[in-house]
Amino acid sequence: MSLPASVRIVEMGPRDGLQNEKRLVPTDTKVELVRRLEGAGLKAIETTSFVSPKWVPQMGDNSEVLSRVLAQAAAGVAYPVLTPNLKGFEAALAAGATEVAVFGAASESFSQKNINCSIAESLERFRPLTEAAQAAGVKVRGYVSCVVGCPYEGAVAPQKVAEVAATLLEMGCYEVSLGDTIGVGNPASISRMLEAVMKRVPVARVAGHYHDTYGMAVANVFASLQMGVAVFDAAVGGLGGCPYAAGASGNLATEDLVWMLDGLGMATGVELDALVDVAAWISAELGRDPASRVARAVLAKRAQRATTPAQQ
Amino acid sequence: MSLPASVRIVEMGPRDGLQNEKRLVPTDTKVELVRRLEGAGLKAIETTSFVSPKWVPQMGDNSEVLSRVLAQAAAGVAYPVLTPNLKGFEAALAAGATEVAVFGAASESFSQKNINCSIAESLERFRPLTEAAQAAGVKVRGYVSCVVGCPYEGAVAPQKVAEVAATLLEMGCYEVSLGDTIGVGNPASISRMLEAVMKRVPVARVAGHYHDTYGMAVANVFASLQMGVAVFDAAVGGLGGCPYAAGASGNLATEDLVWMLDGLGMATGVELDALVDVAAWISAELGRDPASRVARAVLAKRAQRATTPAQQ
Numbered sequence: 057m058s059l060p061a062s063v064r065i066v067e068m069g070p071r072d073g074l075q076n077e078k079r080l081v082p083t084d085t086k087v088e089l090v091r092r093l094e095g096a097g098l099k100a101i102e103t104t105s106f107v108s109p110k111w112v113p114q115m116g117d118n119s120e121v122l123s124r125v126l127a128q129a130a131a132g133v134a135y136p137v138l139t140p141n142l143k144g145f146e147a148a149l150a151a152g153a154t155e156v157a158v159f160g161a162a163s164e165s166f167s168q169k170n171i172n173c174s175i176a177e178s179l180e181r182f183r184p185l186t187e188a189a190q191a192a193g194v195k196v197r198g199y200v201s202c203v204v205g206c207p208y209e210g211a212v213a214p215q216k217v218a219e220v221a222a223t224l225l226e227m228g229c230y231e232v233s234l235g236d237t238i239g240v241g242n243p244a245s246i247s248r249m250l251e252a253v254m255k256r257v258p259v260a261r262v263a264g265h266y267h268d269t270y271g272m273a274v275a276n277v278f279a280s281l282q283m284g285v286a287v288f289d290a291a292v293g294g295l296g297g298c299p300y301a302a303g304a305s306g307n308l309a310t311e312d313l314v315w316m317l318d319g320l321g322m323a324t325g326v327e328l329d330a331l332v333d334v335a336a337w338i339s340a341e342l343g344r345d346p347a348s349r350v351a352r353a354v355l356a357k358r359a360q361r362a363t364t365p366a367q368q
Numbered sequence: 369m370s371l372p373a374s375v376r377i378v379e380m381g382p383r384d385g386l387q388n389e390k391r392l393v394p395t396d397t398k399v400e401l402v403r404r405l406e407g408a409g410l411k412a413i414e415t416t417s418f419v420s421p422k423w424v425p426q427m428g429d430n431s432e433v434l435s436r437v438l439a440q441a442a443a444g445v446a447y448p449v450l451t452p453n454l455k456g457f458e459a460a461l462a463a464g465a466t467e468v469a470v471f472g473a474a475s476e477s478f479s480q481k482n483i484n485c486s487i488a489e490s491l492e493r494f495r496p497l498t499e500a501a502q503a504a505g506v507k508v509r510g511y512v513s514c515v516v517g518c519p520y521e522g523a524v525a526p527q528k529v530a531e532v533a534a535t536l537l538e539m540g541c542y543e544v545s546l547g548d549t550i551g552v553g554n555p556a557s558i559s560r561m562l563e564a565v566m567k568r569v570p571v572a573r574v575a576g577h578y579h580d581t582y583g584m585a586v587a588n589v590f591a592s593l594q595m596g597v598a599v600f601d602a603a604v605g606g607l608g609g610c611p612y613a614a615g616a617s618g619n620l621a622t623e624d625l626v627w628m629l630d631g632l633g634m635a636t637g638v639e640l641d642a643l644v645d646v647a648a649w650i651s652a653e654l655g656r657d658p659a660s661r662v663a664r665a666v667l668a669k670r671a672q673r674a675t676t677p678a679q680q
């Protein structure tokens with residue numbers, strides 16, 4: 057088995073996670089979440105989204121969150137923010153952003169339903185943004201959503217994903233994160249998709265962003281590692297849930313990812329026990345138990361140890 | 369990717385699942401669970417355990433459950449029962465058993481703590497049982513527990529697993545099921561363990577029995593499929609939890625396994641929607657939600673469809 061020696065994790069909790077939370081999270085809690093994630097060793101933390109507060113009230117404090125986070129930025133940590141358009145980019149830049157992220161769907165129906173334009177149109181709209189970013193020396197990461205399945209049209213063609221990924225790189229993105237937005241991918245469909253993408257895009261520019269809706273995220277990460285992918289997105293505590301099926305799981309939990317990578321002997325820089333502390337803390341702030349199996353198992357073992365010290 | 373074309377699933381819910389449930393499950397419910405699992409297409413259902421009711425009160429109705437199940441046995445379905453000793457085997461035989469299962473640990477400490485004897489002694493104790501089974505024309509399946517880690521001694525040597533597996537086959541078991549009892553395996557440690565076992569045992573005699581305590585079970589199944597393993601144990605609804613960490617996950621949920629195998633294009637004979645119905649039913653009988661991500665996602669989607677029929 058030839059697998060990457062180290063993996064870069066891009067933490068999605070503060071943005072992709074909290075964005076889907078119904079309960080409005082206080083700004084202090086958001087900033088504290090980023091601080092605690094840094095403390096656990098994460099080196100890339102997507103911090104907020106510069107989307108209109110009319111559409112996503114949860115992210116209405118984006119400028120304040122980013123300014124406060126950047127005012128005490130940790131050395132060597134990136135704080136990308138999502139910028140859906142030029143206006144958002146300009147606001148992010150004003151708040152001090154040095155890295156942003158843009159997104160395109162690999163499904164025409166998803167693009168139409170979500171942003172009311174075709175995939176091609178949506179990518180063209182990003183061109184002035186990526187040009188402005190380049191001029192300002194701001195790094196741009198690209199997301200492709202619905203890379204194996206779409207809630208409206210079902211299966212998505214791997215060639216379409218490859219095309220959108222290649223376009224995002226051509227526009228100046230340094231990396232494309234391939235999102236299984238509704239979590240329907242399995243190791244076979246993810247591998248087929250990656251094969252198509254890797255015909256157009258170097259594997260070093262590819263990240264996997266897999267949702268755990270059907271419990272397949274770690275298996276999909278493992279299949280991707282076998283193909284050389286070495287960057288993965290995840291959200292502490294599995295924050296966010298699935299916006300397409302209430303009650304189902306969403307983002308892969310960062311602690312589940314780290315647990316597997318630790319086991320595979322890959323360096324991540326993240327300290328699992330500290331990360332589980334963050335998962336327990338933010339879950340408590342949101343009034344629930346952590347969604348991840350690793351957090352639940354580690355916390356259960358700690359509770360056991362606390363009651364039976366002699367056995368350990 | 370060369371993977372097996374079909375997979376045999378051995379359902380653990382009625383035995384390994386319910387055995388760990390604190391709430392005493394009525395005999396009628398147990399029999400009904402087996403019936404419903406047959407209805408979903410399962411062809412091997414471990415039905416009960418002929419262990420002393422003093423140790424496992426939950427299985428105190430073993431003879432009645434097995435007799436009633438066998439009185440209306442479905443064609444082509446196997447109903448193995450766990451028989452920890454000759455006395456249990458004789459009771460199982462009296463109730464009509466045509467297949468039984470025995471177990472050995474790959475960890476000396478686990479063997480000592482659980483059955484108060486060495487691994488070698490425990491296997492020798494099974495010899496009269498396997499001889500009696502052969503004489504009676506009863507098939508015997510073997511389990512090895514703690515195949516990657518032990519709650520008392522940590523990591524377990526792959527060679528030890530291979531040795532116990534080979535001994536069980538030599539004693540007449542038709543198959544050995546390799547159990548990651550505390551769910552600490554990952555695709556790398558599971559692969560190393562399988563490599564060692566497959567030096568002594570043909571892959572066609574090997575089954576994987578992976579617990580989902582740290583969310584790795586499907587990834588471990590995927591790694592095992594890549595090595596040619598084509599038999600897996602699982603429990604509907606993830607029944608049973610983890611006896612070594614209260615609140616953590618235990619058995620891999622059968623619906624999570626089937627969902628992945630369906631996605632990989634492998635035949636299982638199991639109908640996913642019907643299986644999710646069984647998971648929902650037995651979880652409701654036990655007074656909780658199904659533990660599996662697939663059951664939760666499928667049920668969430670059904671609920672969504674019921675409220676927004678036009679969108680589908």
